[in-house]
Amino acid sequence: MDEEFEAAELPSVGERLRVAREEKGYSLEDIAAETRIPLRHLESLETADWDRLPAPTYSIGFAKSYAGKVGLDRAEIGEQLRSEMGGQRTDNSTVEHFEPADPARAMPKWLVFSAIVAVLVIVLAFTWISNRSVSEEPVATANQAPTPQAPTVAATAPPPAQPAAAQGPVVVSATAPAWIRITDQGNTLFEGMLQPGQNYQVPPTARAPLLRAGAPEALKIMVGQAVAPPVGPAGQVTSNVSLLPTDLMRGPAAPAPVQQPAPPAPQNSLAQ
Template identity: 60%
Template sequence: MDEETEGSDYVPVGQRLRAAREEKGLSLDDLASETRIPHRHLESLELGEWDKLPAPTYSIGFAKSYAGAVGLDRGEVGEQLRTEMGGGYRNDSSTVEHFEPIDPARTMPKWLVLGAIVAIALVVLLFTWLRNSSLEEDTGTPVNSVAEAPANLPPQAAAPVAANPTGPVVLTAVEPAWIEVKDGDRTLFAGILDTGKTFPIPADAAAPTLKAGKPEALRVNVGDAVAPPVGPAGQVASNVSLKPADLMRAGPQAAAQPQPQNAVAQ
């Protein structure tokens, strides 16, 4: 301590604060309500119990708020308290002046903040997964599996039958067409295929079949070859086999006749 603190007339900062408070007729509860500093910290300031206070920067901020509430000089009280606490924790005075610390016990724990962020992220991911799953159940095929095809497609016409048709089977809508594609009990697609959209038959489909409300609105490709129509115009085609060999073998007349894997509803 300096000479002033060693003199017999020296009054500790806690006693000065208490005397000023009592002179104004205020209780510690009144000050706690006005300054929003916990009662226990105000009491520790008056008694000089530094070990019961938070870090010096917080304690000095509390003392300056207390001083302002009871009419003492904030800066003088802050410097005196810093000296009494040892003067080993000095920050820029302007920073302390404008930052009135709050009770550390009231701050939200970091683990709680991080937990809230993780919980929100999990909710978003779960919502996205449920939405995509719902769309797949409605259409019977993964979302966005319907591809774009060139616009202004010509109506399907009979093409030369390839001896050994190879390549993927692709359905293309030359105009809006309702279709249902199944592989056994599994629905691969069900809904409207808009003009220019394509739907490739999955390579792992064992026995894919087609039901089309408007066969003439579809063009079916087996690799680079165009298959014959899957059914007569104006009639619903049902249980049409989408195996490459069956598609290339069937023609307008054959498609209208009942066949084991390529039957068209009359």
């Protein structure tokens, strides 16, 4: 009789949850945000509107999460709600590990099935493409004609390089300060310092132009569009270098013979 009297006097689960929530200063929105339980289910728990709640297992899980948030005993709230909803007592271990979830948010079965089918199609397509690539690779290799091997030939010395055809004007330019003197049959055509970027073009009328350079490594000589070989070793004064196009493209050789000017006619040293 005492137990029945106490059960009759005990407030409902909804009232206990609401009172505990108000004592804590929480709103239903606060409980919904903390427990991730839909607000409509929390309202149904407090008003004992069982028709708007999901299956008893879900509802009991919601109530236990609510109770844990407001400081009530989870197991006690769960047992009382099970009794109020007319459900049968189940194994405690199963109930304790239940995680509340909103059935309305569950993924539809057709969507899950479609996702599984899409994954299987992608896997099969990838497997088919991989197998096709592997099977086609040896066929392509077999269709290739064997590369003929070149017969072994005894190494022979390459023929000497022929001088490049020399055409165009001869232009002497400096990459660094360089003193030069250019003469033609004893006549000085140019003498002085060439600064970097400066150049001197040998007159096309010169018959035997010769170059004397204090720093041949600082000179760049062009024959038309071709670059002539160096005219002398670095650090050494170079003299009597022929500036004829053919001689320049042939490369350094024995200095061209100096053509001395004809000696001047003797003059009488005594003034008349």
